[in-house]
């Protein structure tokens with residue numbers, strides 16, 4: 064039973080960096096960021112490719128984002144996606160997840176989809192909302208925080224992670240949407256020939272007019288949403304920092320641990 | 329649309345999740361601004377005892393019981409909430425938990441209503457909802473302003489507000505009957521699984537030295553083990569390390585792992601994501617080592633060291649041994 068799998072990928076700023084507030088105070092400065100594929104989405108992509116390898120079918124990597132996101136889609140094709148789609152949504156901040164999910168759902172509705180996968184959360188915004196929103200718009204069942212997938216004749220059996228390491232087992236009818244949790248698999252690296260090949264593959268570009276709206280604003284919900292302020296977090300507390308070079312720091316921490324009674328002898 | 333704030337209770341196997349009482353606390357504050365009341369929607373089967381427990385915190389409970397609600401499913405809850413809230417609330421609150429972020433965005437799509445997820449604070453200003461969030465691994469704070477004639481849907485990050493305690497006068501429990509079409513649910517619950525692995529119990533240790541992705545590779549684990557040994561402690565880890573099987577799952581500290589309260593917690597190359605912090609913030613003394621001075625782990629640590637763990641930890645072990 065071949066599966067048409069659509070996997071949603073987001074390109075995010077590398078979160079290991081330090082960030083600055085933009086001049087207007089409404090976004091981070093984006094001029095010197097480097098971007099990467101969202102962590103959880105690597106797992107979603109790998110799961111999609113493994114399902115295709117097992118059951119046959121097709122994997123489509125889909126993103127809503129600026130031109131720079133094509134790099135991510137090419138990597139996805141090098142790792143096994145058969146096709147790539149970019150919704151040409153150029154808003155670099157894209158804070159309105161309802162709007163993003165709504166356009167993604169509209170694009171998915173127009174193509175075969177037995178299964179839609181997203182990551183459990185984006186590393187930049189951490190809404191954990193896009194997947195269930197897309198499922199809600201598509202009117203298909205969904206399950207979040209999935210750590211294992213079994214495909215049956217008509218449906219799916221999946222394990223959802225709960226708090227404290229417990230899991231719950233649920234089954235869903237197909238088509239369905241799953242948000243994939245870190246650790247469900249070990250994502251592969253792209254082999255060099257595949258990377259070369261992916262650089263020549265086409266990427267389908269979707270415009271709002273292709274989805275029946277004159278602009279992407281047509282996908283907003285019936286409300287206004289605006290960023291009032293972006294700022295460094297008001298630290299509730301902050302560690303006392305140990306100064307000096309590594310030798311000084313090691314001495315100071317060793318002394319601290321002695322004073323607090325953590326060192327015997 | 330009414331003026332009320334409805335908090336969706338979270339419970340599993342006969343126990344109310346603590347986040348429910350945090351939602352009540354925040355809901356009460358918001359209801360004072362919307363001119364309504366806070367109500368808890370408790371959905372389940374055979375849960376009137378739990379309803380009494382929630383009501384004892386001085387809040388009205390809307391109780392819906394149905395076979396199809398015996399365990400949480402997004403579809404079952406969505407149908408029940410739509411049926412029981414005939415006049416939609418001004419604000420619907422859920423925890424930013426495996427249940428809450430499974431449910432709330434789905435409701436937003438079904439109700440064509442705005443959603444703000446993973447908020448650390450919420451306020452109402454003249455009919456506008458102000459949501460405070462943290463982004464980019466908690467390195468930046470954002471305030472969003474949402475104005476809507478539709479219900480506001482929001483998920484609140486656990487541990488963000490002080491929960492309400494027991495009240496003098498209990499709230500009333502209002503049973504509501506709901507019709508649920510199981511065929512429309514789309515998802516069936518089969519059961520819970522609790523992996524039992526034989527390993528040390530990191531929650532029982534006085535000293536936990538945890539390794540994060542900052543240790544770079546599995547071959548560097550002995551560096552961390554060396555420090556744990558020197559302090560008579562055990563080795564814990566952030567989630568990526570147990571995901572990669574560098575350490576057994578039992579060593580994972582955090583929301584989806586173990587909650588630890590040791591006398592001493594040393595975080596080595598751990599950024600301090602909210603899911604990690606949830607599992608260690610109550611340790612007696614927290615020391616964090618990280619190359620990034622803006623890493624959020626330094627917000628919860630008592631002492632911070634900006635250094636390469638692979639240089640600092642061996643130096644510290646040497647100091648401890650030479651003392």
Ligand SMILES: Cc1cc2nc3c(=O)[nH]c(=O)nc-3n(C[C@H](O)[C@H](O)[C@H](O)COP(=O)(O)OP(=O)(O)OC[C@H]3O[C@@H](n4cnc5c(N)ncnc54)[C@H](O)[C@@H]3O)c2cc1C
Nearest residue numbers: 540541542566567582583584585597598599604619636637
């Ligand atoms: C539903 C859900 C549940 C989750 N549950 C948990 C959980 O229970 N526990 C958990 O831990 N996570 C959990 N996570 C994952 C969590 O969001 C983070 O991804 C994870 O905690 C990050 O681990 P880390 O800090 O080791 O890695 P990173 O975030 O990659 O941080 C590595 C850090 O090391 C620093 N560093 C790099 N090199 C060095 C060096 N040489 N010396 C010193 N520092 C260095 C970097 O500056 C960085 O701050 C969960 C996520 C989800 C979505």
Ligand SMILES: Nc1ncnc2c1ncn2[C@@H]1O[C@H](COP(=O)(O)O)[C@@H](O)[C@H]1O
Nearest residue numbers: 071072127181182184185190191192193
């Ligand atoms: N702009 C986007 N394009 C494609 N997928 C996205 C986009 N934004 C979010 N997603 C998907 O939704 C998941 C959850 O994101 P979030 O709701 O922001 O936490 C991500 O892991 C992606 O799989």
